[in-house]
Amino acid sequence: MxxxxxxxxxxxxxxxxxxxxxxxxxxxxxxxxxxxxxxxxxxxxxxxxxxxxxxxxxxxxxxxxxxxxxxxxxxxxxxxxxxxxxxxxxxxxxxxxxxxxxxxxxxxxxxxxxxxxxxxxxxxxxxxxxxxxxxxxxxxxxxxxxxxxxxxxxxxxxxxxxxxxxxxxxxxxxxxxxxxxxxxxxxxxxxxxxxxxxxxxxxxxxxxxxxxxxxxxxxxxxxxxxxxxxAPSFSIDSLREQINEVRTGGEKLSIAVLLPMLVKVFGPAKGDMISKSLDDHRKCKINRDQMIQSLKRIIGNDRMLISVIKASRGNLAVRAPNREGGSGGNN
CATH class of the missing domain: 3.90.228.10 (Phosphoenolpyruvate Carboxykinase; domain 3)
Known part of the structure; x- marks a missing residue:
């Protein structure tokens, strides 16, 4: 230390x-x-x-x-x-x-x-x-x-x-x-x-x-x-604008693209939680309704964000980045 x-x-x-x-x-x-x-x-x-x-x-x-x-x-x-x-x-x-x-x-x-x-x-x-x-x-x-x-x-x-x-x-x-x-x-x-x-x-x-x-x-x-x-705020509105820019630019909106934006707004801890919820759903550990409830607890009731994350779950490519710059995961 x-x-x-x-x-x-x-x-x-x-x-x-x-x-x-x-x-x-x-x-x-x-x-x-x-x-x-x-x-x-x-x-x-x-x-x-x-x-x-x-x-x-x-x-x-x-x-x-x-x-x-x-x-x-x-x-x-x-x-x-x-x-x-x-x-x-x-x-x-x-x-x-x-x-x-x-x-x-x-x-x-x-x-x-x-x-x-x-x-x-x-x-x-x-x-x-x-x-x-x-x-x-x-x-x-x-x-x-x-x-x-x-x-x-x-x-x-x-x-x-x-x-x-x-x-x-x-x-x-x-x-x-x-x-x-x-x-x-x-x-x-x-x-x-x-x-x-x-x-x-x-x-x-x-x-x-x-x-x-x-x-x-x-x-x-x-x-x-x-x-x-x-201090200035990373707002939900700012995140929506970034998401729309990615969509407009034709870039594939995978979780790898979305997570850095979410981390900016919600912090790495919630980014990890969002990623884990998506991963649990992909691995059939939780059902769709449980995943939605989990996302609501993490990011609130913002329907646009929830729908975008849900749509990205099939492209789940990475976990939230860890301190060393690699990809995290369950051990």
Whole structure:
């Protein structure tokens, strides 16, 4: 693992968990920040806005924009809020996380805390910081809570939803991974495969996804920051236009052509899920109605997209591309 992806943390008696050597600044003056009531829900739920001039803000902003890759130049960080563990529930979750870190250190000889990014709607993020995680958001590499590593933040971008002020939000969490195991694409795993492991990744050498099992989601994951930002969207309408261009140009619309477009809009995780659903239907593991229901769960009720994907199933040529540039598949 790259050293920069390791999180050096200090846990103090005051209930704070910080990057070693970071500065805190609760200054809220900023000309680029919308009206304060845009973020009242965050501050009411135990989050504190950190000042733009602080080292803490600069480090997180740089990490976020670097992970947004090609979207970075069109993305602006509006504000960052920090968990100050001020509510009873936040303190309880902090204690659970601290106990988890201590247990891993005692069992494994050292902790293995990493940064994990989680994208969702503003409402879901509020629920998470108030009450904790309540659902698994991924199933392409086992069923669990998926967080993106810092180099692959863009992969969680499709999970974000614009709020009433045109802002999107991501959680930056500390994640105790313990001993990680490789989870193959298409796995139905919901627990560690043995007591030897604690969590999963899609690639042991260069993971893009951290997989935390549901039984551990509120002890292994501690939300620390909310990054609120503005960014361009890969919209469904944009995808329709690309599909129509391919049709108009006379190119055969196979799944090999369609998948990169779908990955742009929905992200690699959902691309894997779409590909697996088509593959399962082709292999007669599921019937047509089950495939349609699966696609609706993944991409919603967009009839055009569903009909195009269904029409492509006979030309299923490749699985969603993996990190190494080859084709993935069940193992």
């Amino acid at each position: 790259e050293r920069e992806d390791q999180v050096s943390i200090i846990i103090d008696e005051g209930g704070e968990i910080l990057d070693a050597g970071s500065e805190t600044d609760s200054s809220s003056s900023s000309s680029s920040v919308p009206k304060p009531d845009c973020f009242d829900a965050f501050t009411r739920n135990g989050m504190m806005r950190i000042g733009e001039e602080s080292k803490e803000h600069r480090v997180i902003k740089k990490q976020f924009l670097t992970g947004m890759n090609q979207l970075a130049k069109d993305t602006s960080v509006v504000t960052i809020h920090r968990n100050i563990c001020s509510t009873m529930y936040m303190k309880a979750r902090f204690e659970a996380f601290k106990s988890c870190v201590d247990a891993v250190r005692e069992r494994r000889g050292d902790r293995n805390v990493k940064c994990g990014w989680y994208g969702a709607s503003k409402q879901e993020i509020l629920h998470i910081i108030s009450f904790g995680f309540s659902r698994c958001n991924g199933q392409s590499h086992g069923v669990g809570v998926y967080l993106s590593t810092s180099k692959f933040i863009l992969e969680t971008f499709p999970s974000t939803i614009e709020d009433e002020n045109g802002l999107r939000h991501m959680l930056l969490c500390y994640v105790e991974m313990g001993k990680m195991e490789l989870i193959r694409a298409g796995s139905k795993q919901i627990y560690p495969s043995s007591v030897e492991f604690d969590s999963g990744v899609d690639n042991l050498e260069n993971p893009s996804r951290l997989v935390v099992w549901s039984a551990y989601m509120n002890s292994f994951i501690l939300p620390i920051y909310i990054v609120s930002f503005k």
